[in-house]
Amino acid sequence: MFNRKKFTFNKQNKGQQVDKEVLKPLYSNLEKNLEVLNFLYKDCSDVVFRSFVIAGHIKAQLIYIKGMSNIEEIDNNVLTPLMQQTDQNSINPISLIEHRLSVAEITKIESFDTCVEQLSVGNPILLLEDNRQGYALGLAKWEKRAIEEPSGELVVRGPREGFTESVEVNTSLLRRKIKSPQLKMKTLKVGSYTQTTIMITYIQDLSDETLIEEITQRIKRIDIDGILESGYIEELIQDNSYSPFPQVLVTERPDTAVSNLLEGRVVIVVDGTPFVLVAPTTFYSLFQSGEDYYHHFIISTATRWLRFLFLFISLLLPSLYVAVITYHQEMVPTTLLLTMVDSREAIPFPALVEALLMEITFEGLREAGLRLPKQVGAAVSIVGALVIGQAAVAAGLVSDPMVMVVALTGIASFTIPRYNIAIPFRLLRFPIMLLAGTFGLLGIMMGLLAIIIHLSTLRSFGVPYLSPMAPMKRRDLKDTLIRAPLWKLNTRPHLTGEYNKYRQSSNQKPFPNKNEEE
Amino acid sequence: MKGLKIIWFIGIFLFLLTGCWDRRETNDLWVVTGVGLDQTENGEIELTVEIHSPNRDGGEGMGGESNQAGGNKMIHQTGKGISIPKAIEDLDTQLPREILWSHTKAIVINKALAETGIREELDFFIRHPEPRLRSYVFISKGSAKDIMALLPPLERSSSEVLIELAKSEVLMKVTLFDLMEMLKGESDAAILPMVDKLPPEEEEQSLETIAYINHSAILKNGKMVGSIDDRLTRGVLWFRDEIKESTVTIQPENADGLISMNLIKGTTKLIPEIDGNELKMTIQIETIDDVIQNKTDWDLNEIEIQRALEKELAKKIEIRLTDTLEIVQKEMEVDIIEFAEEFRRKHPEKWKDIKKNWEERFPSVEVTFDIKANVLRTGQGNVPW
Amino acid sequence: MEKGKISALQMSVMMYHAIIATGILFIPKTVFDAAQQDIWISPIWAFPLGLLSVYIAYKLHKLYPDDTIMQYSQHILGAFFGKVLGLILLLLLYTSISVMVWQYGEFVVSEFLPHTPKYVIVGMMILLCAFAVHGGLEVIGRLAEMVFPFFSYFF
Structure with a gap:
């Protein structure tokens, strides 16, 4: 199963020699083996070479990388039993290792490249004199993060564990x-x-x-x-x-x-x-959260609809505002229009510039908020709120409705459960805003259509991106815009080629046993 | 891929080279909320627009300070010309900003202008893409300019007062679209609400008052021929099956005191009948009323008394309707109660003959009434005597 | 020739879009002039006619399942007349597309953007169409399916 791709070291730097050495099998001479390893790990001060003697006469060498192996266990389970061996007669190195080392995982090594591979994983390597084989001991241990709740995908209900770096x-x-x-x-x-x-x-x-x-x-x-x-x-x-x-x-x-x-x-x-x-x-699966399946299906369905609604808001709201206020004033109720006219009266910029200004400011604040050290985060959020809120209005740079539009758009883009699908929509907001500023609602429609056309051209490993809506697969619609009850989700979604269709037996709708009640 | 690149280039240039042809910033607009049409002495049209004036401080700011009295926010401008477009052109020279017509919701036409005919003038509002067909049309007793110039103490503008009045449907409510339908209909008669200035309270300035609807103007062939008062207007509303709000107070025959009832629901059906050469019309009315005040000593919980009350109510409605017919059918001879449409629908073949001399035959249509009044609820309790 | 495969549903949805979108702009006026208030009967009369043309197209397809209309018209009418018919069809396509694009531009200019030059609006539309066509037949089919719910809601 291992991909035996060889180490391809930098060719300009004596790479040829290293390549050659690495491909060679181990020698039976310990000195020679050490020479090669010393050459490979030249100037690597984190690699430890510990030579010792088993039963007083067999030379042995233990090699490991500092901080990647469990030193306590090396001491207790490898060095102690081997070095305290006194029975000089029955010394057969292989039986020694089989009988004396209380280590669960021991791999035999026959070439230098496996040797390097095992070392870099953290397994100590034991080399014996007059033995063409080395032994990699499964005693790797390095500091890793504990399993924690993933901070990027929080749920109210559901398992709290997340993947780690290992x-x-x-x-x-x-x-x-x-x-x-x-x-x-x-x-x-x-x-x-x-x-x-x-x-x-x-x-x-x-x-x-x-x-x-x-x-x-x-x-x-x-x-x-x-x-x-x-x-x-x-x-x-x-x-x-x-x-x-x-x-x-x-x-x-x-x-x-x-x-x-x-x-x-x-x-x-x-x-x-x-x-x-x-x-x-x-x-559509990018708009699903794991939690959708843990809550009641009606609630999950409603949540999904809410997400799609806010997707449209996050993509279109500023553009709609710009289009309506500069092209289609007749679409706003009179009272609202008069209020908007009032608040826009002293604004020196066209609505498009105003919208761009605010949206870019918001995106900048969002980005700053991500990168800021926690200690200054609070200060920035206060300043930020002032910048895109009161102060901007008071300074006469933007109008009140615009602040609301920007705030709503900002909130809306965070309702999308996956960050990586929220970003393109956030980005596409800007070209659509420009279109809205030049052609009004017509421009928005054009932009929207262009996005849908683009989405229709996409495929992910052969699966059309917009499936099961386009191309329509009626059976798979049960888990896209709606989340059907679990006892209805009988089939797996169709991806490509042949597949195992049924995931559960049908007719699993729970019902009370009437006979028992009687 | 090369083709795609070229397309992208064309697209980008098309985009970059465009101006913003139809862009209109709200700072460059004047939103017209109401229009008044008058006729000058030399026969020109005088067009008064009521424009919303944005307050200069840019919104309310944060303190939430309240607006000044609503009336101060409106500006009025007048233009003159031989036609409405000419008057607008005149207006444009006075106004530094572009006029936005799409929020015009009230059109007030002066009585004198209405008497010479409104059909031709309204054509502008129908043909121009901006004004809405949902705007309300009124006839003013005095000059429309004066009505527009009022500064109502509560509402934002005079036109808003008019719109709210029309929407309350106490009397006539006619939109531009309704008016179009009426003028296009078989009878070629129209009825429009008529507005007048409410006399201001004594200590207030003469402009700080509102207009109100108290009459209805009757138009024939697009020309105003007369007006009827509020009581008869409700009669017309009964005929047109548009009655929404009505309070009937009756004096029962054998009781002293009055009983007032409030209309809950009223439906009217006109059933035309052609009997040889005679035209007949049966007015079928069904109405549900609630008692809202009882000043008599009648015990309304008794069934017989309720029946008697219902009879009184039906009689009262019939009296009002006959009074209305007296004026509208016999005196003015204007078919605003849409008999013509009913005849056409029921007897489309015979109607072709009748249509030729409908104007002469309309006053002779024989009308019978079939009124069913129901009093369903008599209130929650009595004042203990 | 690009070998895209679309489903029957996609085909029907595409037809629906094409007919409704072009029809809604000019059919009501022409039909109203002729039929006045009895306009509601006209679709019922038109229905069998439409059915007939679909039936003919279907039968032709059954006869020559792998050919395009250009190819089988040559089979049926012979090489020369088949080519002439093909040319006429192409011309028809060309003129009807010009008319549609013009109507679209005229509609937008008269109703929404009176001051915008028509060539810009038409150019935008054609660019968008080019973008879709670049993706191929399958993409257009998917696009039609995708916008169908919104489209059918508005009309």
């Missing part, structure tokens, strides 16, 4: 939810320097084989020096890279990932980031 923890979170051995995980290593572990996770028989193959191929095609976050993978494997819309779902929540696995999607876990990727994804 790929092992993340896959264990998935495995803990799906006990079936059908849950498969393929490991790939990407990044010539970082050698980042990437797990392609799916449930066999639920996911389309060709889909898994396609995803694997796309990831294998990546040739990059480093993968620092799943965003790298996302950008390198998506179908249309010019589109601002995300074609991969990003989540921090194991329950969301698992529910997507059960729908036949593929989860890509990347080491070093709590954000896992889910592919393929559709436009």
